[in-house]
Amino acid sequence: MMTTALAVLGVLALLFGAILGYAAIRFRVESDPLIEQIDDILPQTQCGQCGYPGCRPYAEAIANGDDINKCPPGGEATVRKLADLMGVEPKPLHEEAQNAVKKVAFIREDECIGCTKCIQACPVDAIVGATRQMHTVIVDECTGCDLCVEPCPVDCIDMIPLIETAERWKWDLQAIPVRMVEAD
């Protein structure tokens, strides 16, 4: 009786083990989808402010256990999403990234000498120009990553805040009266 029970259980264990083993091979997930998910959350500015050469390398680093608060362009929202995804506590961003304003690069065109250095630096090909011709930034494509500012030999690139338009305007809650509470 005892032996029969053991045998049956043993056979069952072997059977399930075989099924699980087969399933593991048959339904194996090809790549690590976690990296893809993290990469989707990151803002894709490719600015390298995290210390990695682009958003995907940083995504890989996060998947391997790096900090989630190294992305200033993404801001608080990105950190929160990453925390949700990774199941860790959201950490505050570095101080300077706290209240970052959206900016885009602007080339002072009469000072541009046409050296193409900024074109080479732009990760998203948002600068047009040719050798010895003045360059200009495609505002709609600029991610505001700052990478073009450093290589410019004549310092003719400014990062200017994006102008607020009526479409981009976020309603302010002026309807709510602000009242001073007496401290007691």
Next chain:
Amino acid sequence: MQSLLEQVAAGLLWRFPGGVHPPTRKAELSKKPIASLPLPDKLYIPLRQHIGVAGHCLVHKGDHVMKGQPLTLADNSMSVPVHAPTSGLILAVTEHTSPHPSALPEPCIVLEPDGLDEWREREPMHYPRCSTEQLLERIQQSGIAGMGGAGFPTHLKSAVQQHVELLIINGVECEPYISADDALMQEQADTIVQGIEILCHILEPKAVLIAIEDDKPAAISAMQNACDGRQPWYVRPVPTKYPSGGEKQLIQLLTGREVPAGRRPIDIGMMMFNVGTSFAVAQAVLHDIPLLSRIVTVAGDTLQHPQNVLAPIGTPVSDLLHFCGFQPERPQRVIMGGPMMGFTLPDLSVPIIKTTNCILAPTQQELPAAGEEMDCIRCTACAEACPASLLPQQLLWFSKAKDTEKLDEYNLFDCIECGACAYVCPSEIPLVQYYRVAKAEIREQQREALKAEQAKARFEARQARLEAEKLERQRRNEQLAAERAAKQSASAPDAVAAALARVKSQQQQTPGDLEAIKAERERKKQQARERQAEKTEAPADSVSATDPRQAAITAALARAKAKKQAAATSDSERVQSQQTEPGQTATESVETAAANEASDPRKAAIAAALARAKAKKQAAASASDNGQTEQEQAKPAHTGAAQAAAEPAQTAAASEASDPRKAAIAAAIARAKAKKQTEARPAPEKAGPEEAKSDQTDPASAPDEHIAPTEQPSDPRKAAIAAAVARAKARKRKETELK
């Protein structure tokens, strides 16, 4: 089971959930005739008054325009032009406070009417003979955008492929005070009906429903008379309830069908236009009158004569209010739009645009400012009032928590922002404001997400391109290497054969031959020695007396020597330091160069340049404290070179010096160096700029007998390059210092 059309024909009405019954306050207004506003002093016409993109501005400051002349060019389907409401002068194209709750400045054309009201040429159309495309083109070019409030371009809305079952004309003005459409229907019913006929011609609907609230009996009878028994047209009075004038609510009210979330009425075979829009269509097609003016309800207890006013587009609100006897309180609120959905204006210079239906200037008693917001007591009054069957409380909490996922789950984007929830809220929570903020936030996030996606795609495309370029380069290099190897291997056997042959011939040579060769060599050496001796012995004067060239050289030599001595002494006197030495050596080198190769002016020039460069280098190396010495060093070099290269050489030297590019580069380098030096040791006096200036002028002016230098600074491009190079150097230097 009756079909929908049969049910509609039978006069059946449905109901939509929620809704509120605020006091309408329209009775007095709707009885008055429409007043015509005298032309204002200035009209502010925003370039964009509809949903979509602005057209390109066609006019400039100082242009004279005729009434009805297009001011912008609608060059794509998402834009409609704006027109001059009257003839006059364009004062400016500038930024002006926009009629938008944000009050951000937007581009505006400022028009000063000349009072003549001169029309441009007009081309009325006979619409039954026109194609749909022609009519849509006319509607677009007349600048017609939905007059109900949203401002969606009418030509886009009408250009549908789907079949239109029911054309609904919206005469339901459900917001309190507003009676502009009511007044229009009373006075212009015939034109509205003509407009509906044109729309029918375009859309070919099976039936037309004209919906008017039952508190507007005059409008109902006027429209019924104007329709004059047309079939199947129905004028349908609907019960007065807010917000029955909303597109989706009115469709539900009239047909019992709901427009699915995120879809348009055309998806269920309906099309809706405002009465104002159909009036504008009739005007545009039949009389070629673009959208130049609109009826605005000007109401509120601070006005002596509240009434409906026909105002040109671009009229400042202040003109309208004063026309109606405005007696402002302090503080006075002026609202654009109705009391439910409107917004407070920041100032009264804001213009009337195509979608402005009401200006409200209420007293404090009439429309008190929003009270203090209190906590939600979960009374569910808002949920009962919501015409879209949403859960306003849930949405409020999720809005406060910025939980976009939950907001989406609770269908925030189905909210029509009617304000019914805020109206009924006993805690005076401005619910709609919260929803608007949340919506703007979500839209921004969506925009960001889209942008991130694009950036990613561009980044990946770039990476791919760089990779491909790298591979291509690699391949080319390999190919070249292979070619080279092939060439070598091909020529190798020949070389070997040649070497073998040489060895063989050497072996064949007899010892006698070798000796003969040796003797020959000796003889040649002897000859050379003799020639040398002859050359040195020959007195220069006697040989070159007849040769003016040679004479010039010697003269130059003498002059240079004299000069050198003078320079050396003066330098040592003035500077009294080792800094003179580089100068001296430079002059010396120049001299020797000049003496050796004076016959070749080109070489002399090069030598001079080299010497100059050397002098500069030395000066830099010895860290001379100012640019002054540098100039001094450069000066003798220049003059030396110039003088050494005598008359024939002079022009060449000039050409060398006149190469403005090189000179400019040299100047830039000099400037950069000077800057570097001044930066390296902060001079107590403001020597930096002065030096830089003198540097800039000096290398140019040094060989002053030539024309070249004058060309130099006149080339602005090169000067700019030089300046840029100098700036770059200075910057680099600064950076290294900072580090």
